[in-house]
Amino acid sequence: MTVRNVAIGLALCGLAACAGVLGLTRSGPRAFPHRSHVVSGVSCTRCHPGLDASSAELHLPDDASCTAAGCHARPHDTRPCLTCHVAPTALAQLAEARAHLKFDHRRHLDGTKGNCMRCHTGVADGDDHMRPAMATCFACHADDARRDARTCDACHKDLADEGTLPATHLAHDGDWLREHGTRAASSGDVCQSCHKPAYCAECHGKTAASLPATQRFADPFAASVHRAGFAARHSLEARSSPGACTTCHSPDRCVACHTARGVAGGSIGNPHPPGWVGLTASLNLHGREARRDPAACASCHGGAGETLCVQCHAVGGVGGNPHPPGWSSRQPMSAMPCRMCHPVGSR
Amino acid sequence: MKRLPVLAVALAAVAALARGAPADPLRLHADALATTASPAGLLVLDASGAAQPGLSAQAVVWVAGNTGTDRMQGDDARGDVLVIAVDAHTADGTAGARVGRFVSTLGALRPEHVDGAAVRLRLPYRVDVEAVGGVPVLPGLMTRRSWDWLAGGRIARRFGDWGSAGIAYEQVRTDGRLVTEEVAADVGASLGRHDDVGARAAYDVATPGLAEVSLSASHRTEHLRAEIYASHLAASHRLPATSLFSVIGDVPSQRAGAVLTWVAAPRLDLTADAGARRVDADYAPELTARARLKLDDRGASALSAELRRSGVGNQAWTGARGAARIALGHALWASTELELVRPDDPRGRGSLWPWALAALSWERGDWQAATAIEASASPEYRSRVDALFQLSMRWGTP
Numbered sequence: 001m002t003v004r005n006v007a008i009g010l011a012l013c014g015l016a017a018c019a020g021v022l023g024l025t026r027s028g029p030r031a032f033p034h035r036s037h038v039v040s041g042v043s044c045t046r047c048h049p050g051l052d053a054s055s056a057e058l059h060l061p062d063d064a065s066c067t068a069a070g071c072h073a074r075p076h077d078t079r080p081c082l083t084c085h086v087a088p089t090a091l092a093q094l095a096e097a098r099a100h101l102k103f104d105h106r107r108h109l110d111g112t113k114g115n116c117m118r119c120h121t122g123v124a125d126g127d128d129h130m131r132p133a134m135a136t137c138f139a140c141h142a143d144d145a146r147r148d149a150r151t152c153d154a155c156h157k158d159l160a161d162e163g164t165l166p167a168t169h170l171a172h173d174g175d176w177l178r179e180h181g182t183r184a185a186s187s188g189d190v191c192q193s194c195h196k197p198a199y200c201a202e203c204h205g206k207t208a209a210s211l212p213a214t215q216r217f218a219d220p221f222a223a224s225v226h227r228a229g230f231a232a233r234h235s236l237e238a239r240s241s242p243g244a245c246t247t248c249h250s251p252d253r254c255v256a257c258h259t260a261r262g263v264a265g266g267s268i269g270n271p272h273p274p275g276w277v278g279l280t281a282s283l284n285l286h287g288r289e290a291r292r293d294p295a296a297c298a299s300c301h302g303g304a305g306e307t308l309c310v311q312c313h314a315v316g317g318v319g320g321n322p323h324p325p326g327w328s329s330r331q332p333m334s335a336m337p338c339r340m341c342h343p344v345g346s347r
Numbered sequence: 348m349k350r351l352p353v354l355a356v357a358l359a360a361v362a363a364l365a366r367g368a369p370a371d372p373l374r375l376h377a378d379a380l381a382t383t384a385s386p387a388g389l390l391v392l393d394a395s396g397a398a399q400p401g402l403s404a405q406a407v408v409w410v411a412g413n414t415g416t417d418r419m420q421g422d423d424a425r426g427d428v429l430v431i432a433v434d435a436h437t438a439d440g441t442a443g444a445r446v447g448r449f450v451s452t453l454g455a456l457r458p459e460h461v462d463g464a465a466v467r468l469r470l471p472y473r474v475d476v477e478a479v480g481g482v483p484v485l486p487g488l489m490t491r492r493s494w495d496w497l498a499g500g501r502i503a504r505r506f507g508d509w510g511s512a513g514i515a516y517e518q519v520r521t522d523g524r525l526v527t528e529e530v531a532a533d534v535g536a537s538l539g540r541h542d543d544v545g546a547r548a549a550y551d552v553a554t555p556g557l558a559e560v561s562l563s564a565s566h567r568t569e570h571l572r573a574e575i576y577a578s579h580l581a582a583s584h585r586l587p588a589t590s591l592f593s594v595i596g597d598v599p600s601q602r603a604g605a606v607l608t609w610v611a612a613p614r615l616d617l618t619a620d621a622g623a624r625r626v627d628a629d630y631a632p633e634l635t636a637r638a639r640l641k642l643d644d645r646g647a648s649a650l651s652a653e654l655r656r657s658g659v660g661n662q663a664w665t666g667a668r669g670a671a672r673i674a675l676g677h678a679l680w681a682s683t684e685l686e687l688v689r690p691d692d693p694r695g696r697g698s699l700w701p702w703a704l705a706a707l708s709w710e711r712g713d714w715q716a717a718t719a720i721e722a723s724a725s726p727e728y729r730s731r732v733d734a735l736f737q738l739s740m741r742w743g744t745p
Contacts, residue, residue, distance in 0.1 A: 023613030023644070088644045135540060138508060147508065149440035149469055153400075171543075174565060174574050174606055175620065182561045182576075185455045185547040186503070186511045186535030189467065189475070196395060198407040198430040200450040204458040206484045207427040209389055209409040215380050217735055218708035218717035220670035220684045221639075221651065228686040229702030232725030233664060236690060240658040242600050242626060243582030247457065251586060263727065287595075292627045294583045294592035306591040324596035329554045329588075336524060337591040 031087035034123045034130065042071070044116040051105045058094055059105070090130070097131055100162040102155055111140065133167055152193045159194045166190075177223045204248055242293035254299035279318075287322070306340065314341040375742040384721075384733040388412045401438060404447075406431040427486060441469045451479045453501045454515035455531035455547030455559075460484040461497055473505040475513070483519060494523035503533075510536030526587035528553040542566050551584040556597040558584035570610040576622075577603040600626045604633060614641040624659055631659040647674040661692040678711045696726035706735075715739040 019025045037047070045051055047061040066072045066081050075081065082091070097103075112118040119136055122129035137155070141147055146154035156162060165172050170183055170190060184191050202212050203225075213224030230237070238245050245253075270276075275283045290297045301308055312319030333342050373396035380389040389411045397403040410426035428448055436443035445465045450458045463481010470476060478500040496519075503513030512534040519527040531549040538544065544564045551558040558581055565574035581599040586592050604622015611617050620635040634656040642648035653668040666689070672682040688700040706719035717737045724730050 021640070021642070022611075022615050023641070028644075133540075145439065148473070151440035171567070173567070174572055174608055178576070179545075179563055179574070182545040182547055182563045183535060183543075184452065185531075185533035186513060186545065188452045188454070191452075196405050197432040197434070197445070197447075197449040198393060198405055200452060200458060201407070201430045201460065204450045204460065205429050206460040207429050207486050209391065209411055209427070209429070210380070215378055215389075215391070215737060217704065217719055217721075217737065218680065218682055218706040220672055220682045220704075220706075221649065228668060228684055228704075229688060229700060229723055229725065232700040232702060232723065232727070233666075233688050233690075235726075236658050236662045236664050239662045240600075240624065240626065240631075240660075241580070241602075242598075243580045243585040246582070246585040251590075261727070288627070290592065291583075291596045291598040294586060294590075294595055298586055298590055298592040302590060302592070309591055322595050327594070327596060329594065330528075331525065331553065331588060336589040337594060340591060 029084045029086055029088055031090065032085050038117070038123055052109055053106070058098055093131060096162070100157050100164070102157060150189055150193065160196060177225060206250070239293060239296065243295055246295050251295050251298040251302055254296070306337065310340050315343065373743070377740050379738045381736045382733055402433070402435050404433045425487065443467045448484060451499070453477060453479060453499050453517060454503065454513045455533040455549050456499065456515050456517045456529055457549070459497055459517070459519070463497070475503045475505065477501040495521050506536070509538070510534070521587065521589070524589050525553055526589050528588070529558060541568060553588040554584060554593055556581060556584055557599070572608040574606045575604070576606070577601070598627050600624065602633065615639070626659045629660045631663055633657055642673070648672060658691070663691040665689050678709055680708045682706045682708065697724060700725050713741040
């Protein structure tokens with residue numbers, strides 16, 4: 001027996017031992033075997049009575065429908081069938097759908113000619129996912145004007161309360177925190193179907209008191225750009241992604257917070273390293289750093305502090321032209337900030 | 348504390364609008380958060396409701412008390428209005444409007460917090476037109492805003508229910524001076540049930556140059572999701588055009604990479620994110636590996652572990668993070684997080700920055716409560732221990 005075989009054997013033993021934890025084996029209730037019933041020729045309405053009568057019911061089968069007509073005449077257990085023969089989350093999902101959707105099975109019986117699998121296509125794939133995807137609805141309702149106008153309340157009673165996530169284009173999977181800006185740019189109206197005005201403002205609002213994750217500190221899986229020990233590493237992240245902070249924060253936020261905490265401003269001396277400003281390229285780091293992250297400079301030297309730059313970089317000054325080659329602006333020379341360095345009449 | 352009446356009026360306005368709401372219940376949500384970190388307290392009130400179908404409103408106001416060493420600008424209590432907005436739309440959804448304080452999102456343009464109004468029209472041939480106008484929000488209930496205004500619009504074309512593309516324009520002025528003028532384009536599409544693409548780009552007109560671009564394309568199957576992404580951001584174009592620092596050039600930072608998410612087992616998700624970041628002439632890898640194991644079918648209890656390498660040049664760091672949430676029964680949950688960050692260049696700020704939190708939470712009906720102990724060491728504090736408390740309640744009036 002080689003070492004490789006031992007390793008494979010140990011891996012398989014480990015997998016077998018962890019199979020329950022990983023969800024590969026299940027000891028509890030299992031999804032109802034819809035597929036095998038359909039393949040056996042059992043019609044849906046035989047177990048789900050009342051589909052053509054009432055829209056308010058869940059149309060769940062009871063034990064009597066299981067034992068009727070000799071199907072399961074002698075149950076192997078005295079407990080109700082749905083104690084074990086139903087997925088753990090299925091009944092909750094069914095009740096949720098009934099509570100949140102304006103759907104009436106009766107109105108669809110004629111159109112589908114009583115063939116439930118026209119919509120419940122998941123039956124063909126297995127025993128989970130019985131609720132049809134929204135795309136299945138649109139296979140028939142493609143020309144619905146309300147769908148075209150993206151008026152979700154034609155079918156959904158209250159999307160925000162429902163908590164259903166999109167399944168395709170705006171599916172909130174992957175790194176949604178990073179992706180959401182790109183996806184939402186072209187679909188802002190769809191986002192507003194579920195998210196109320198405060199949702200965007202909780203992070204992007206200038207008057208936000210704290211991020212949502214701060215208030216939900218007990219949920220370790222809540223997504224947030226400032227999760228966990230962000231306060232400790234924020235300077236590393238800010239300098240590695242120049243400009244990103246200004247998505248939500250104004251440039252003067254840095255110095256306001258640092259001054260209040262006594263870690264910058266008048267409480268300490270010059271924070272710049274030796275060689276920050278000098279007469280040779282090797283002793284003149286500030287130009288390169290300012291181009292990399294001008295927002296960082298603006299956080300301390302913005303506003304009145306800009307005169308520090310003007311002292312050297314004004315037209316004719318020893319600092320020379322700070323603009324890169326090909327730089328242009330539509331601002332008139334008499335406007336800010338041009339006039340700070342370009343006196344009237346100069347170029 | 349003089350601002351409290353203003354906040355109360357904001358909340359009362361929404362409550363009055365939603366009184367007797369037949370279409371949507373009036374909902375109130377109160378969050379109280381207290382921490383020994385400052386020490387500080389925060390009370391957030393959120394009210395929403397609908398007076399009738401097609402007419403709804405929401406207001407979120409907060410008040411905070413801060414008495415410790417972290418107090419800002421000498422304020423002993425602060426409060427503000429995050430949102431107070433009334434939405435209206437026609438029954439067929441062809442026209443809609445929003446008035447009040449809200450965050451304006453016009454396609455690929457940056458979100459702007461504004462006191463103003465926005466309208467949206469759905470025109471024939473699946474053309475949508477949006478417009479927004481108002482005054483940019485200043486924090487702290489400030490009123491000094493002579494000649495501050497914002498105006499913008501977007502025109503877009505929808506393609507079935509699978510995609511749309513749009514062009515947006517926005518101009519912002521402070522004291523009458525131009526601070527932002529941008530045009531932007533966005534496109535998004537769902538190519539079948541498995542593939543999505545999205546892209547946006549913003550161009551700075553005031554100081555000509557590409558301000559921001561981002562691209563994302565993903566493919567998903569039942570157990571696998573793959574995404575490639577890229578972004579480009581020029582910090583100088585993020586600054587107001589009146590800032591001297593907006594004239595020193597366009598040195599963008601760029602990032603590109605791919606993310607693979609694999610449902611390795613029914614309860615085990617694995618994620619790998621591999622990319623690279625460029626800032627000026629510096630390149631650096633961006634790597635993340637993450638595993639999350641649900642301990643039950645609903646995911647009420649779960650464990651996660653994450654390794655990360657991030658940052659450019661001497662700002663690079665390596666980190667590890669673990670988190671767990673365990674359902675204890677009786678509506679109680681215990682959760683904990685641990686993060687360790689090791690900067691490549693400590694510069695005397697400590698070679699390892701640990702952060703940990705242990706929390707106990709309870710949720711029953713409309714009530715939620717949580718408490719936690721947070722401990723950390725950082726460049727700012729050699730060691731620090733704080734306690735956090737949170738209490739939430741919801742009311743709903745059918």
